[in-house]
Amino acid sequence: MKNYLLLLLLLNSTLIFSQPTQKHSYEKRLVQFSVAPGLGSNGLHPGRYINYFSLNLTSGYSAANALIEVGGFSNLNTDYTRGLQFAALVNITGGNAFARMSVKEVKKYEKEFEANLQGAQFSGLANITLTNVFGLQASGGVNLCGNALFGLQMAGMANVVKNYSFGVQVAGIYNSSVNAMDGVQIASLLNFTGGKLQGGQFGMINSAQLIEGKNSLNKTSATGLQVGLVNRAAKMNGFQIGLINFGGQMQGTQLGLINFYRGGKSADTRDGTSIGLLNIGQxxxxxxxxxxxxxxxxxxxxxxxxxxxxxxxxxxxxxxxxxxxxxxxxxxxxxxxxxxxxxxxxxxxxxxxxxxxxxxxxxxxxxxxxxxxxxxxxxxxxxxxxxxxxxxxxxxxxxxxxxxxxxxxxxxxxxxxxxxxxxxxxxxxxxxxxxxxxxxxxxxxxxxxxxx
The missing domain is CATH 2.40.160 (Porin)
Structure with missing residues (x-):
């Protein structure tokens, strides 16, 4: 029995990464059932089908899911995912999207191709979306979004958005929205954005490049807030509340035990206010x-x-x-x-x-x-x-x-x-x-x- 399961998993993995991906004229199926990719009601080439209701005993493979998909181990949709998707281990949207293509074809196609999630993914280990998430990713391990998040990510370990986020990230350890964060990040250890923060970061360590606020050169009602043990920003026009705050060019407000900051540079603007036992800067x-x-x-x-x-x-x-x-x-x-x-x-x-x-x-x-x-x-x-x-x-x-x-x-x-x-x-x-x-x-x- 153990040898049979091992062979089934090996066959499953081989089929997932070798199925040809068709970009035109998909067939649609109301109901699909499979034991493993290539061993189901859609035959040897399940990547040619869009399914509305899909039940996969081990792992599923299709061009897209339109309503509900359940996988014993994992689900993989090459083009998009809509509706609800459940997997014991991993959900993948956009995986294997460029299989059997030449390098030239990939470069041409990837600029206009989007593999989006419009709905919700639930998994025990990881949810991975190649492009945008419009909805919810919930995982006991990690959620990954290759471009933009418009919604909510909840993870036992980490949430990562490669570009920008409009919504909420909640993680047991780590949140990252690489280029910008317009919303809320909550983590026990670290929240990070390498760009502008308009919203809030709540964690042990919070880091942002720019925190917007009313003292910005272009005054805005959007105000950024960091609350944690250590808060860091290269330019801070909002609020920092923590034991140690690094405000960079600071035109906002710092409340902490120790505050570090520099004066701003924008002409005809006011510097911020640091309130703490020790304020190092100006x-x-x-x-x-x-x-x-x-x-x-x-x-x-x-x-x-x-x-x-x-x-x-x-x-x-x-x-x-x-x-x-x-x-x-x-x-x-x-x-x-x-x-x-x-x-x-x-x-x-x-x-x-x-x-x-x-x-x-x-x-x-x-x-x-x-x-x-x-x-x-x-x-x-x-x-x-x-x-x-x-x-x-x-x-x-x-x-x-x-x-x-x-x-x-x-x-x-x-x-x-x-x-x-x-x-x-x-x-x-x-x-x-x-x-x-x-x-x-x-x-x-x-x-x-x-x-x-």
Missing amino acids: SYNIQLYADELFKTNYVISTGTGKNFRKLDANKWVYIQNLLIFGYNPDFLERDHTQWALGYGLHRMVFNRSATPGMNEFMFVSTGVELLHYNKGKEINENLNLLSRFKVSFGSRLHQKVSNLYLFGGVAYNILMANKDIQVAQTFLAEESTSKDTIIKRWAGLHFGVMFH
Whole structure:
């Protein structure tokens, strides 16, 4: 029995790849049944027939399927597939399409030939369509489309579209739409397009060449979105949300732990906004200042400049992300040392001037800061949240001193902490308690220097 099955599979494969393909005057059959290619109701040359209902015990072979085809192992249609197609292993549309042709004939014919799926393919291992998919490919393994997808691909492992997609790809591991993606890609590991993304990518790693959005040179309502652990784009005018974002020429919005980007190049357009702990690309400054709570505050600020290329802009605007460390040592009792670590988001506006030496001479900054307040050597387990709402004003010392600024300002502080936390007396302080929590509010002052 095993030898018989092996011989049958060998005969099946031989017939599939040796049947002559006719391009004209196909015969049509309402019902077709076969044990293997060449062993069925369509005789020795099943590639000459278009079937409406086809049942193949092992593998099927025909010019086309018009309604329903079921194969025990596989189905192969040389010209097109319409309707529903089911196979335990593989469905192929466009396979063996150029058999028995010379190289010259193939080059002439392949330019105008399309082997399309118009319907749905279901298989355990793979669905393969030579040209376009209009409908659905669903497989436990891989779906392949040789040109364009207009519909949906669902695969246990991977979906691949050689040209562009208008629709949805869902895969257990990997999605690829090589030249463009207008729709949604969802994968556990990787989503890729080597061209324009208008839609969304959701996976551990997402990659696109261009993400469109409202900040594009030709403004568009189509907005691209990447959500994953690592997102990458060569040019990003939409949105990236992830742990690490690579925006390239970035005129969109990045939300992440670490963001990498460059400024855009299109004239009279705005750069984007990066919000994260560390933003590497365009704008940074270092601040050292004192306030009523901490004798020393150290700040590393990174972010983006918004309107450097806007011809009618009368000011420079920066969005800055601040990493803040506040320290108030108690040299006599180390356990009483107070310190805080946190994050801030500020909007800084510098003056724009044509007068030599006066450009970016003064600035005003507004923003909010959130810090975890600690006392002693260790990080306190309870969340002691210090919120600051700040306004700062600064200026360079002299026209020729380009990077050093003096600044000062006011803040309104709210501390929600454990009752065991005691802070120094502050100006106009208000205090209230609730169970084990103390809420303290006060106005504060700060002053220091900034290197920009």
